[in-house]
Amino acid sequence: MTATRMTRQRREILDALDTRDFRSAQSWHERLRTTGSGVGLATVYRALQALAESGEVDAVVAESGETLYRRCEAGEEHHHHLRCRVCGKAVEIDVPSFEEFAARLAAEHGYARIDHTIELTGVCPDCTAEGRA
Amino acid sequence: MTATRMTRQRREILDALDTRDFRSAQSWHERLRTTGSGVGLATVYRALQALAESGEVDAVVAESGETLYRRCEAGEEHHHHLRCRVCGKAVEIDVPSFEEFAARLAAEHGYARIDHTIELTGVCPDCTAEGRA
DNA sequence: TTATCTGCAAACATTTTGCAGCGAG
DNA sequence: CTCGCTGCAAAATGTTTGCAGATAA
Numbered sequence: 001m002t003a004t005r006m007t008r009q010r011r012e013i014l015d016a017l018d019t020r021d022f023r024s025a026q027s028w029h030e031r032l033r034t035t036g037s038g039v040g041l042a043t044v045y046r047a048l049q050a051l052a053e054s055g056e057v058d059a060v061v062a063e064s065g066e067t068l069y070r071r072c073e074a075g076e077e078h079h080h081h082l083r084c085r086v087c088g089k090a091v092e093i094d095v096p097s098f099e100e101f102a103a104r105l106a107a108e109h110g111y112a113r114i115d116h117t118i119e120l121t122g123v124c125p126d127c128t129a130e131g132r133a
Numbered sequence: 134m135t136a137t138r139m140t141r142q143r144r145e146i147l148d149a150l151d152t153r154d155f156r157s158a159q160s161w162h163e164r165l166r167t168t169g170s171g172v173g174l175a176t177v178y179r180a181l182q183a184l185a186e187s188g189e190v191d192a193v194v195a196e197s198g199e200t201l202y203r204r205c206e207a208g209e210e211h212h213h214h215l216r217c218r219v220c221g222k223a224v225e226i227d228v229p230s231f232e233e234f235a236a237r238l239a240a241e242h243g244y245a246r247i248d249h250t251i252e253l254t255g256v257c258p259d260c261t262a263e264g265r266a
Numbered sequence: 267t268t269a270t271c272t273g274c275a276a277a278c279a280t281t282t283t284g285c286a287g288c289g290a291g
Numbered sequence: 292c293t294c295g296c297t298g299c300a301a302a303a304t305g306t307t308t309g310c311a312g313a314t315a316a
Contacts, residue, residue: 005270005315026305040273045306047271065198065280066305082242091242102253109215109224111255118251120235122244138290138295159280173298178281180296198305199280 004050012037013047022060022068022083022090060119084124093120137183145170146180155193155201155216155223193252217257226253 016032023031029044048069052059058070060081070090080098083090098118106114149165156164162177181202185192191203193214203223213231216223231251239247 007271007315009272024305038273042274042307043272061194061196061198063194064305065194065200067198082238082244082247084244093238093242105215105226105253106255109226110258110261111215111217112261114253114255116251116253118249120238120247120249122239122247125243128243128245136291136295140290140296142297157280171298175282175299176297197279 004054009037009039009043010047012039013044014051017051017057017069017071020070020090022058022070022081024062024066024068026066028069060117080118080120082120082122084122084127089124089126137187142170142172142176143180145172146177147184150184150190150202150204152204153223155191155203155214157195157199157201161202193250213251213253215253215255217255217260222257222259 012032012035013028016028016035016037025045025048026041028048029039029041032039032044048057048059051057052069056072058072058081060068060083062068080093081090082093098116102114102116106112145165145168146161149161149168149170158178158181159174161181162172162174165172165177181190181192184190185202189205191205191214193201193203193216195201213226214223215226231249235247235249239245
């Protein structure tokens, strides 16, 4: 049996994740240190991985190859994001009928165990205003 | 002014790329060596980068964080892929009206300079048959 | 008690860069 | 002749792992 211990570090990470931004493991770690926590980087990586696996956080791979994490809404199901390339802020969007479309397409080509990723990126209103892009 | 010289290495890389598979830079490099070419790994990275920038190859980021490259059809426009998670084989697909959908959505949220990535993955018929997944 | 978690440092994998020499134009 | 390209090896990045000690349950 695999348990999951709620350690101080784990709690701190969960707390820090309580924002709507997608950030890299390193970024979260930095934020934690700033906030006074002494969590180790490896621990952050391990925790985020575990959380992603159990579905408590979303993970997306950026163009740079970094993996970005963000807290999921509780009980949330499959969804997609529109993320700002500059500040990382993301809004959740609804892609109606896409699941269905993907399934049909997959069947057509004989592919099994289909999965899909839709990444929408742009520059959010704030960043546009500040000319940061 | 920036020129682009057609060297032996560049030609070899372009030739090797003449297949429909998405592969990592390292994988293409390995293939080149097998084929008898002595191109250096750094050169392959630099060439693929340049080619991706000029639109001659497609680049996608895998879940592992690796960047995968594939030759583009000449004059091809925006399109998407259904890629096999096991062998990497990809078929091109058409996602009707998605561009339009993305644009509308972006406007709704005030996001500018929208871009999107749709990655469909699955296990292709061959790999399913061979129980490789 | 004891299996899991933690921190650290070392190991890894992928990609980038510095530099001296080569060679396309 | 020039300036971009190449190979090599070193460096940078992002992430993972081994291990001994700490600690939830």
